[in-house]
Amino acid sequence: MKNDELFALLRRRGVLWPSAEIYGGTQGLYDYGPLGFSLKRRLEEAWAAWFVGLSHDYHLIEPAEILPEAVVRASGHLENFTDPEVTCDSCHSAFRAETILEKVRPEGVDGLAPEQIAEIVSANHLKCPTCGSLTLSVPRPFNLMFGVDWGVTGKERAYLRPETAQGSYLSFSRMWDVGRRALPLGIAVIGKAYRNEIAPRQVLFRMRAFTQAELQVFFDPAGFAVPFDRVREDSLPVLRVERRERGEETPEMIRADDLVRSGGLPEFYVYHLVHTVRFFRDVLHYPADRIRLYEKSDKERAFYNRIQFDVEVRLDSLGGYKELGAVHYRGDYDLTRHSQGSGKDLSVHPTGREPLLPHVLEMTFGVDRNIWGLADVHLGKEGERTVWKLPSYLAPVAVGVFPLIGKEHGAYALALTDELAGWGIAAQYDDGSSIGKRYARMDEAGAPFCVTVDGETLADGPAKDSVTLRQRDSRAQERVPRSELGNRILSGLRPPRPSRA
């Protein structure tokens, strides 16, 4: 489906809609409805089960979303978290320089000085997209953080966090003290981040408030032991810098051990990269041939990142590969900066080792972007019907429960819905319109199962009453005893977990 068509469908089904819609919407903000929120919560849980599940020493915390100015000064965001912004001297519209240069310089504006951007604008006679004038300004850096007036004096400044990662860095010292005092130590956060995007667009892809899931693993740079044998033979769809420089856009499959042996990547990095790909492919069910690991070059990645591969998935609605996650080897940048900024030495002293400042391996995941990705890839037309083929453990509704005739079978179906809910199953009662239309609604909602209560159910009597169980993907229907129903549905509802290191 195209972007607009997909958004219209998601909006109509109450998956998501523009925030404050009755006021005309708030640019860059979206609300999740019941289906969207349920999917989002399940996606977050699947991410946590997988990534936090990678080790007994990885933990999930919930730090505050507001950062005092000293923190964003130390992290570099106050100075550097900017986007070059071009304004029109005629109509005063503002644009991201990247947007203005999109057609003449598709590779983006990273690394260009303001004067260089202005030169490209001028040389290509680029006009203001709003009024058409040739009066676009030299770009100025626009800080993307939202400032907040903090406290009562009017003198304090705080900021909505531009990324969840800072909360993990700030908590490292406390987590060290309350934990095993050993490395590696992983600190994960799932939560909102905020960016004052100059041009919010593509619905969930460039929002002003969005949910990230990020895992920061603090490790001893002298050695980060991982059970590499478990991943050695996995092949990864890699697009390395040298291949990109030859003009290639498609990835090549390279074995994990080759990425270490001849590819120059450390084992701990490849180990986590393999698990990241397994998550996208085996847990989220993105087709393997849509996934690529896009290596960022020296110039493209932030200066403190030593290695960076973005996880990209090809999405039809957005016309190409889109970044849905990434794995960053950040070195000791973060703890060094916060040691300086806070005045507290964040180096640690593991038993039997000299004191050291841990390095950081970061796994990032865009929750909203992946909701869009899961809609793009799994939601579509199949003949007459529209069906969302989500993995069962992500489906916002696990089972639709229908009475064949509302007046006759409604009470039984409602009680059954409650029984299933009591098992922790997201069961949804529906007695509106024909059974066919109810199947269609549940197909759109991604429910892997539907159950219909009919005259036979009631006639059977409580000991052996049976219902019709219908499967979303095969559309097969079968008669199932009520007593077996819970286990049949429950069996697919737990997200997969990796074997732990």
Add this chain to the structure above:
Amino acid sequence: MKNDELFALLRRRGVLWPSAEIYGGTQGLYDYGPLGFSLKRRLEEAWAAWFVGLSHDYHLIEPAEILPEAVVRASGHLENFTDPEVTCDSCHSAFRAETILEKVRPEGVDGLAPEQIAEIVSANHLKCPTCGSLTLSVPRPFNLMFGVDWGVTGKERAYLRPETAQGSYLSFSRMWDVGRRALPLGIAVIGKAYRNEIAPRQVLFRMRAFTQAELQVFFDPAGFAVPFDRVREDSLPVLRVERRERGEETPEMIRADDLVRSGGLPEFYVYHLVHTVRFFRDVLHYPADRIRLYEKSDKERAFYNRIQFDVEVRLDSLGGYKELGAVHYRGDYDLTRHSQGSGKDLSVHPTGREPLLPHVLEMTFGVDRNIWGLADVHLGKEGERTVWKLPSYLAPVAVGVFPLIGKEHGAYALALTDELAGWGIAAQYDDGSSIGKRYARMDEAGAPFCVTVDGETLADGPAKDSVTLRQRDSRAQERVPRSELGNRILSGLRPPRPSRA
């Protein structure tokens, strides 16, 4: 425990700590560590299972946390969401008027004009708490919302939401369209709200960022049918206005049907009030004799609230009853204001009825406050040991898994931990120090079970290997076959659900 003692324990155990602690903390913000976050998530799920579970027509959504100015103008927050603030003309410290008047006027400052407050300050010779001068100013209204510079022009203003409820009101129209187009319709939100408190204090009780769980039920004022027979005989611990006016502080037990018959309260209100009390008493296990329903008078409640009972629980750490939730009958205030503010008529047209503007019944719940409440009431010393007697479905760790001797039984215990985690059980491996100390750590974390793997386990062989299962509350230990372990632990992990209307 006293407030400080309890906070020190929670901090030491990594339940929560001041945000940006290495920078000296951010006033009014706290981070949840692994135990705190796990407890918080379970508490949110228990709230949702109970309150959203009250009806098939109640739903959970996730609206954005940022509101454009037009929304808070319409809701009245821009004008009225203020606290009288007193400043000291000598040292420029700022205080809430309520704090300054605390001793001479314990009933608070609601309804007092600035001049009246200044008069009380002057008549009582109240000094600045910081510098001791008699130079406190006449109070001025201080808006508690955090403003955000929105967009790129510097001209737009937005606000961090001061309550989650607004997101439900803004979504009502969309939810009506995507749903059954029938009343009642319940829209619940669990998420952050933000208030620029003049004096953050009492740890989780007056924070600048906090988590609310709120359910807004939109209903037809001509009739909101509930199965009142199911609650008729429940007795509620009520402190009504007339009783308060006689100087009473203790509640009296009044039957639900008496609250309707002679108490003048509508059935739908009492029905939801009963379920609220059941939640606090039967789900969160607050002792019945610590709960009271504190009725707010005309003067005390917001002018749009027609009926308001706060749910208060007596907490030793804070020296008295504290508000942990509330039930508000808000009338049509919210939809009226947003109809005017947005220009979109929010009245609805249910089948067979004239168009009407729904009224709102609101159930609010302070997530952080209840985490504190659950620590106050359930965490304490019992002889030599400190134990957190949380209900199993709230416990951040469901089971601690120990090898008797790390080197010999560690691999088995780790595999068992993973197996239990695969069942969705929060299992935590611990091989540090003596078994006694590990029990002590799990007692403090509230884990209802501990499992020890020993030589006998390994000797038994895979078919019938058994472990020691130890229960937190009774401290009883028994030998349990591994095959039975999952079900034994799982049985208590689902939060209770009400029977649905």
